[in-house]
Amino acid sequence: MxxxxxxxxxxxxxxxxxxxxxxxxxxxxxxxxxxxxxxxxxxxxxxNAGARMLKGARTQILALSAPLHAGTHAPAHMAFVLSVVTAARLYDYDVLLLTQDEATVGLRRVARSSLVDGIVLLDVSTADPRTDLVRELGLPATVIGIPNDTAGLTCVDLDFEQAAVLAVRRLVDLGHREIGLIGQAPLVYERGSNFPPRFRDAFLAEAARLGVTVAFTPAAEESAGVRAAVEHVTAALPGMTGLVLHCNEPVQSMVLDVLSQRGISVPNDLSVISACSSFSTDHLNPPLDVIPLPADQSCTRAIELTMAQFAGDAEPHVEYIEPTYVELGSTAPGPHR
Amino acid sequence: MxxxxxxxxxxxxxxxxxxxxxxxxxxxxxxxxxxxxxxxxxxxxxxNAGARMLKGARTQILALSAPLHAGTHAPAHMAFVLSVVTAARLYDYDVLLLTQDEATVGLRRVARSSLVDGIVLLDVSTADPRTDLVRELGLPATVIGIPNDTAGLTCVDLDFEQAAVLAVRRLVDLGHREIGLIGQAPLVYERGSNFPPRFRDAFLAEAARLGVTVAFTPAAEESAGVRAAVEHVTAALPGMTGLVLHCNEPVQSMVLDVLSQRGISVPNDLSVISACSSFSTDHLNPPLDVIPLPADQSCTRAIELTMAQFAGDAEPHVEYIEPTYVELGSTAPGPHR
DNA sequence: TCGTGCCGTCGAAACGTTTCGAAATGCGAT
DNA sequence: ATCGCATTTCGAAACGTTTCGACGGCACGA
Structure with a gap:
């Protein structure tokens, strides 16, 4: 060489x-x-990378701590990983992938050996040991997602609270007063994933504020779980005319199947919104109005924030990405319009 | 520090x-x-990683070239990536993730700068530019999958040919003489992905050898494509009593739905086998007999082979992983038993 | 004609480790 | 008492780069 x-x-x-x-x-x-x-x-x-690392300040490598949990939709997870890698390359950075238990212990290893210049954390839970580790290591780091304690951290994520508000308002504006919410799998909430409760709580709060009746249920990922979830919300809200889905694609698809089997027509009988979906809803039948979860935006911004920390001009802070509403015809005026 | x-x-x-x-x-x-x-x-x-790299021979980093193509099932892809990372850690290796276009150009970059000790290639196509690159770079490398020209390469993969033989024989042994094969999405074959044609061709050859009638069709991933695929094989083989699915989970699930809608009962009317599925078929209805595609086995072996190249005691060669057949009750005796 | 300053280039130190050869030490055998 | 050997430890070179300080040459103004 x-x-x-x-x-x-x-x-x-x-x-x-x-x-x-x-x-x-x-x-x-x-x-x-x-x-x-x-x-x-x-x-x-x-x-030579080693010589450059040794002498120069920079290794041009970022650690991506990306544990894949049960209940996490693998394609969505993949989308975030790819987006991080792609965004990092724009700044001439490569990405070292740390998964599963290495997402925590490996982080310490690569940081302490000065293998990486910075860190990106994916899929943090509300109380994630990795946040303390990041604080301890003192390396530039950006968290995608919002843990409970954000002190000293740089975080970026879709504004799930605002997304929930957007979904509720849309349905209320259309004249719906009984609205269901089908969420992620129960174990996702139990595990302490950060965004599902953020969405759910903001959803319930906004509904309460506007005086509309709501029913929430998580949905396990198999068809029986989905069936049970649909039954639960319809039983709780016999007059339900609006439904928000904050769950992964397969479940969304199954929900639509169940509705169709029950002879419920979207949007005539029921207005349905897909909330925070990483992928297009085009292939669903019918395509659902959606508030997209833009993996590339979050990840691009996360990399920008990490680079800003390298440059020294960045205080730790939390940054929210504004949600948008995409109409695809799965909502219609409700009874109170 | x-x-x-x-x-x-x-x-x-x-x-x-x-x-x-x-x-x-x-x-x-x-x-x-x-x-x-x-x-x-x-x-x-x-x-210090840089100093160790500089002086010592080893960087303790592997490059994982893993482009995610359209039509590739993201969860399966993820399973391979995770398995590689996990297996590498057993030998104290970290993994640098190269995706999309970086899977090729980034490979040259990290290799030439001595950032990595070795290379693992995922999802190679029949004629993949990365194989030439690997030969040129001269670094220890292992290919997961079998490209057309394996000269000078170390490759490992499930023996898809043998898997196809296994599937055909199972059905024939049970007394089936008209057998369908539903494959991957058409663009997967067009793109030149290595394993789908390997499976298909071996399938057709073994069927011909045993004198049974077969019909093959790829299946696009949307429900219309799946419906068309099922129609195609049933039309081509009115007396079809055996069906092999070499396609991803969502498609398998959709195929079963279509069969059920048509009043075709599995395994009473039709024996169905899932071929080379990365995941359990437990959640399917009914669970399908399966010839698993064991990501962890392939990846573990790939890492072992890479480590063997470091040690110098490894000639380039192609290694096949023996397929196994798992009975879950989706096959039954056929008319010719 | 002689400073002064700029431009382009060079030599050498430093980064933190691994590893070779050799020194120091202790011990038993002669 | 001396020699040889094994064990443990040390000093120094080397890896390839970045970067600081410095130097030579040239143009410019005095």
Missing amino acids: ANIHDVARVAGVSISTVSYALSGKRSIAASTKQRIDQAVLQLDYRA | ANIHDVARVAGVSISTVSYALSGKRSIAASTKQRIDQAVLQLDYRA
Whole structure:
């Protein structure tokens, strides 16, 4: 493997000249730069990562702590991982993937050995040991999701509270007064995942504020669980004309199946909204109005915030991404319009 | 951050003693080792990754080239990624994740800068540019999947050919003589993914060898595509009593729905086998006999093979993982039994 | 003609580790 | 008492880069 000495020799200059030519940190004569560039090309030279790490401040590697929990929708999880990796590359950063138990213990390892410049945390729970670890390590870090204690942390996430408000208002504005909410699998709430209760609580609060009747139920992921969930909300709200789904795609699809089997027509009999779905609802039947959960936006912003910490101009803070409402025809005026 | 000099000072020895004590490459007096261990603990010392990379041969990092293609089932993809990461950790290796276009260009970058010791390739196509790149780079590498040209490569994968044979024989042994095969989405075949045609061709060949009638069709992932696929095989084989599904979970589930809607009972009217599914078929209705695609086995073996290349005792070769057949009651004797 | 300052380049130190060769020590055998 | 050997420890070089300080040459103004 060619090193900087080889390049210097071929270009007929000293290694420091090569280094400056490549980093651009000092001015170099155009003719010299050209010779160096050519030597680099000829030798297919790339600076040794270890040496750069050792000497320079930067490793150009980020740790991505991404445990995949039971109940987490794998495609959505994947979308976040891919978005982080893609966004990091825009700043010439590579991503070291830490999963499962390594998401915590590996984080300490790679941070203490100065393998990474910064950290991105995915899928934090309300009280996540990784947040304390991040505080302890003192490395630039960004959390995607909002844990209970955000002190000293930089966090970014969709504004799930605002998303819930958006969903409730939409249905209320259309004249619906009895609204159901089908949530994630029960174990997702039990495990302490951060966003499901954020959505649920804001949903219930906004409904109460507007004086509409609501029923919430989680939905286990198998078809029996989905069936039970639909039964639960319809039993609790016999006059239900609006339904919000804060659950993953397969469950959404199953809910629509169950509704269709029961002869309930969307949106004629029931207005349905998909809340915080990572993917398009186009393929659902019918396509659902959706408040998207934009993985790429969250992740891009997370990387930006991490880079800002490198630059030193960033205080720890929590940043919310504004939700949007996409109409696809699954809502219609209700009885109180 | 504490370095080896700090540890040496605290333990009252020289840095080389510390290094040898930690690596175990020379014998160290028990009492000295104990003092060093204590100093390490006290300072929470971890060897600087950059320095170790620079000096030592090893970076303890593997590149995982894992492009996620359209039509690839994200949960299955995720399962492979997780398995690779987990297996790598058993050998004290971390994993740098390269996705999408970075799966190719990033591979060159990280390899040329000596950031990684080895490479694992996921989801190779029949003629994949990454295989040439790997040959060029000359780093230890293992391919999960079998490209057309395996010269000079170390490859490992489920023996899809044998899996197809297993499926055909099972049905034939049970007395079925007209057998359908529903495959992956059409674009998966068009793109040149390596395993779908491997399975299909071996399936057709074994069926021909045994003199049974078969019909194959790919299945697009939406419900219309699945419906069309089922129609296609039933139309082609009016007397079909056996069906093999080489497609992802959602499609399998949809196929079963369509069959049930058509009043076709499994296994009474039709024996169904799920081929090369990464996940349990327990939640399907009914659970399907399955020839599992064991992500963890392939990935564990891939890592072992990569480590063997580090050790120098490994010739490039192709290794197949023996498929197994799991009975779950979705097959029954056919008319020719 | 002689300073003065800028531009382009160079030499050398430093980063933290691993590892080679050798020194120091203790011990038994001669 | 001396030698040789084994055990334990140490000093120093080397890995490839970045970066600081410095130096030579040149143009400019005095």
